[in-house]
Amino acid sequence: MMGEQHKSDIIDDLALIAHEFRIPIDIISKSAELVNKAQEKDSIEKDKLHVIMDGIIKNCHRMNLLTSQVICIAQAENNALKIIVEKNNVEQFFKKIEEYLAPFQKRYNVKFTFKVNFKEPYIVSDFKKIETILLNLISNAVKYSKDIDRHITVKCFDCEEGDFICFSVKDRGIGISEQEKEKIFSKFYRSERFNTRQTEGSGLGLAIVKKFVDILGGKISVESQPDKGSEFIVTIPRNQNKTLSPMKVVEAPLGYTTFKTSVEEVFAAIREV
Amino acid sequence: MMGEQHKSDIIDDLALIAHEFRIPIDIISKSAELVNKAQEKDSIEKDKLHVIMDGIIKNCHRMNLLTSQVICIAQAENNALKIIVEKNNVEQFFKKIEEYLAPFQKRYNVKFTFKVNFKEPYIVSDFKKIETILLNLISNAVKYSKDIDRHITVKCFDCEEGDFICFSVKDRGIGISEQEKEKIFSKFYRSERFNTRQTEGSGLGLAIVKKFVDILGGKISVESQPDKGSEFIVTIPRNQNKTLSPMKVVEAPLGYTTFKTSVEEVFAAIREV
Numbered sequence: 001m002m003g004e005q006h007k008s009d010i011i012d013d014l015a016l017i018a019h020e021f022r023i024p025i026d027i028i029s030k031s032a033e034l035v036n037k038a039q040e041k042d043s044i045e046k047d048k049l050h051v052i053m054d055g056i057i058k059n060c061h062r063m064n065l066l067t068s069q070v071i072c073i074a075q076a077e078n079n080a081l082k083i084i085v086e087k088n089n090v091e092q093f094f095k096k097i098e099e100y101l102a103p104f105q106k107r108y109n110v111k112f113t114f115k116v117n118f119k120e121p122y123i124v125s126d127f128k129k130i131e132t133i134l135l136n137l138i139s140n141a142v143k144y145s146k147d148i149d150r151h152i153t154v155k156c157f158d159c160e161e162g163d164f165i166c167f168s169v170k171d172r173g174i175g176i177s178e179q180e181k182e183k184i185f186s187k188f189y190r191s192e193r194f195n196t197r198q199t200e201g202s203g204l205g206l207a208i209v210k211k212f213v214d215i216l217g218g219k220i221s222v223e224s225q226p227d228k229g230s231e232f233i234v235t236i237p238r239n240q241n242k243t244l245s246p247m248k249v250v251e252a253p254l255g256y257t258t259f260k261t262s263v264e265e266v267f268a269a270i271r272e273v
Numbered sequence: 274m275m276g277e278q279h280k281s282d283i284i285d286d287l288a289l290i291a292h293e294f295r296i297p298i299d300i301i302s303k304s305a306e307l308v309n310k311a312q313e314k315d316s317i318e319k320d321k322l323h324v325i326m327d328g329i330i331k332n333c334h335r336m337n338l339l340t341s342q343v344i345c346i347a348q349a350e351n352n353a354l355k356i357i358v359e360k361n362n363v364e365q366f367f368k369k370i371e372e373y374l375a376p377f378q379k380r381y382n383v384k385f386t387f388k389v390n391f392k393e394p395y396i397v398s399d400f401k402k403i404e405t406i407l408l409n410l411i412s413n414a415v416k417y418s419k420d421i422d423r424h425i426t427v428k429c430f431d432c433e434e435g436d437f438i439c440f441s442v443k444d445r446g447i448g449i450s451e452q453e454k455e456k457i458f459s460k461f462y463r464s465e466r467f468n469t470r471q472t473e474g475s476g477l478g479l480a481i482v483k484k485f486v487d488i489l490g491g492k493i494s495v496e497s498q499p500d501k502g503s504e505f506i507v508t509i510p511r512n513q514n515k516t517l518s519p520m521k522v523v524e525a526p527l528g529y530t531t532f533k534t535s536v537e538e539v540f541a542a543i544r545e546v
Contacts, residue, residue: 014347018340021294025340028301029333032326039319046312049322053305056329060302063336067291067298074287 013073016188020066020202024059031056061268068265069204072132073187076211083126083215085240086252090130090165091121094156097134100259109273110142110150117157123165124239128256129212134167135259135266136205137232141171144230147273158238164218165238170231176224184222185210202269217243289461293339293475297332304329334541341538342477345405346460349484356399356488358513359525363403363438364394367429370407373532382546383415383423390430396438397512401529402485407440408532408539409478410505414444417503420546432508437491441506448499457495458483475542490516 031052038044075081098114105111134154141152149172159166176184183189188203209232213220218236237243304325311317348354371387378384407427414425422445432439449457456462461476482505486493491509510516 014344018344021336021340025333025336029330032329032333036323036326039323043316043319044322046316049317050309050312053309056305057302060298060305063294063298067294071287071291 013187017066017070017202021063024062024066028056028059058268061265065265065268066202066204069202069208072208073204073211076208076215081211081215082250083240084128084250084252084256085124085126086256087122087124088127089121090123090125090127090156091116091118093127093130094134094154094167097131097259098154100263101138104263104267107272108142108150108267108270109147110145110152112138113151113153115153115155115157118165119158120162120238124241125165125236126216126240127252129216130236131259131262133209133212133234134169135262136209137169137234139266139270140205141169141173141230141232142267142270144173145171146173150273159235163238164235166233166235168231168233170229172229175226175228176222176230177226181222181224185220205266216240286460290339290343290475294336297335297339301329301332331541334538337534338538338541339475339477342475342481345481346477346484349481349488354484354488355523356513357401357523357525357529358397358399359529360395360397361400362394363396363398363400363429364389364391366400366403367407367427367440370404370532371427373536374411377536377540380545381415381423381540381543382420383418383425385411386424386426388426388428388430391438392431393435393511397514398438398509399489399513400525402489403440403509404532404535406482406485406507407442408535409482410442410507412539412543413478413505414442414446414503415540415543417446418444419446423546431511436511437508438511439506439508441504443502443504445502448501449495449497449503450499454495454497458493478539489513 035044035049035052038048072081094114094116098112098116101112138152138154142150145152151172153170154167155170156165156167158164185206187207189206210220213234213236216236217240218234220232220234222230222232224230240249308317308322308325311321345354367387367389371385371389374385411425411427415423418425424445426443427440428443429438429440431437458479460480462479483493486507486509489509490513491507493508494506495503496506497503513522
């Protein structure tokens with residue numbers, strides 16, 4: 001049997017998620033109607049049609065992201081998340097992410113600076129989860145940056161005498177107040193100091209980050225000054241095989257880590273400036 | 274605490290629902306990409322663009338329906354569904370539905386015949402739930418009709434000495450086998466005798482029908498002969514105020530029953546022939 005509290009939680013969550021779907025569905029459907037209406041009078045301009053189609057594609061990415069996030073949260077809350085480990089070069093991994101993010105700099109008018117420094121670059125971990133953690137933190141940093149100063153710094157390095165790896169994502173954005181700090185990792189939380197047009201994300205990103213960091217046996221902290229910016233710092237064990245029970249750990253299949261679509265999706269909720 | 278069985282049920286459900294979203298999202302996103310690609314070479318033809326946009330709109334309807342269905346199932350499973358009653362003319366109600374369905378006859382190459390006959394047309398019930406039950410049964414009947422004989426008969430009348438109302442939806446479709454009869458009201462069930470292209474629905478429609486009939490204190494039965502057709506028969510109390518505890522019943526707000534969008538949505542999962 002489910003407790004009453006849990007029951008209503010699920011309904012509340014579903015109602016919020018449904019609402020998150022309604023917005024992109026509505027945008028897409030209205031876009032298509034607009035094209036049909038414009039065509040009744042005259043042919044629609046090539047450039048204009050292109051912009052509308054790009055908008056539709058972007059909203060599809062938003063929904064795909066939302067779909068993955070919902071499954072992810074459900075799995076996490078039901079303790080059904082698996083850790084899939086591989087031994088790989090974490091330095092190369094971060095450089096690859098930097099590479100994949102490069103094309104987004106122009107589109108979102110943002111500058112990414114990566115500082116990668118490992119004495120021992122090989123780690124045994126779930127790279128896909130690290131990827132999700134990192135991309136969510138980066139997209140969050142972009143989202144809460146100020147339009148005039150979108151500069152994100154990502155640092156990655158060994159820490160705690162080499163038993164852990166560390167990475168941090170720093171922005172020069174609107175920052176987080178002390179009261180907010182407790183809430184940001186809750187599901188569906190979004191900063192109230194932002195207008196709704198700007199905060200287009202589901203509010204699930206940081207909740208997923210927290211859950212992933214937890215199951216990897218890591219820690220996350222945030223340092224912030226309102227109006228100056230925030231820095232999220234993640235620490236995770238270098239060798240999951242040493243820290244977790246073998247029950248929870250699965251060998252990674254070949255080609256497990258792929259960024260391309262995920263970057264596109266994670267960024268789809270960000271407003272271009 | 275949730276039982277293990279219940280936990281994995283929720284994850285299974287979510288995975289299936291997510292999959293149901295992926296299909297329309299994918300269709301929409303590929304349609305938009307197609308338009309962009311076609312434009313690179315040459316201008317896209319007016320008629321073709323119209324067809325593509327209509328396809329996008331239809332898939333938005335599918336997703337809206339799915340969103341409502343998911344909330345509905347979640348509410349039903351958590352006993353959070355409310356019955357909202359009004360005293361209204363059920364004869365006029367069925368005739369209104371007939372009217373709204375009329376334009377769909379041509380589009381889906383289907384014929385609807387309504388036979389409405391009430392001695393006492395005023396009932397106290399949740400008309401929105403009756404609407405959902407009826408539309409889901411009708412859309413189901415169309416879906417499982419044979420392309421060459423899409424004729425649906427809807428009958429509505431007083432029964433059990435006037436204490437109940439009855440309505441039935443009859444098709445000349447592929448029918449239901451005895452073994453299948455037990456499964457059709459389960460979530461996500463779809464007839465295996467249909468190819469996947471044809472069964473585009475979520476498999477949630479009949480599950481919702483069953484839950485709604487149950488909470489209205491009614492009954493549903495099905496008579497069918499494989500390859501000849503099926504008839505779904507619903508019986509519900511004429512006066513909800515008499516049969517249900519007042520706790521569960523809420524007065525309907527003005528303008529509570531509206532069909533327009535729901536018909537469009539319920540039919541969006543049906544293949545046009």
